[in-house]
Amino acid sequence: MSGEEVYRTAFGVVPVWVTASPHLTHADRSVYVALCQFADRNTDSPWPNLAYPFHRTIEARAHVSENTRKASLRRLRAMGAVKVVSQQNPMTGGWKANHYFVPLDPPDVCPICKDNSCRPSGTGFPTGWGST
Numbered sequence: 001m002s003g004e005e006v007y008r009t010a011f012g013v014v015p016v017w018v019t020a021s022p023h024l025t026h027a028d029r030s031v032y033v034a035l036c037q038f039a040d041r042n043t044d045s046p047w048p049n050l051a052y053p054f055h056r057t058i059e060a061r062a063h064v065s066e067n068t069r070k071a072s073l074r075r076l077r078a079m080g081a082v083k084v085v086s087q088q089n090p091m092t093g094g095w096k097a098n099h100y101f102v103p104l105d106p107p108d109v110c111p112i113c114k115d116n117s118c119r120p121s122g123t124g125f126p127t128g129w130g131s132t
């Protein structure tokens, strides 16, 4: 698939529990959306919900600097939205591109506020969000 084809047709599944979180900055959301565009959402895949873009690819897609990408990934990891798996090449000892596990479901308890006060209760979301 050419770059032009990817630009016109690619998309990502982006869970609302992450994008609606008050714990994140706008840059964090951009980094998260970029990761979701690479995540394999095919449940039949041997690697469901895994993405492995290069750092510079995430930065380009999200329009953020290296420092912002790193800070955003720290916050996304802290809230359980992303798990990073670093891989070392056994032949060279060098580090390969990170693998990012981007789960669709939120953790049972928000690891940041610990009491889920960040989550909407009852009809917390305006109508038209998510369910029909």
Ligand SMILES: [Zn+2]
Binding pocket: 023, 110, 111, 112, 113, 114, 116, 117, 118, 119
């Ligand atoms: Zn929270």
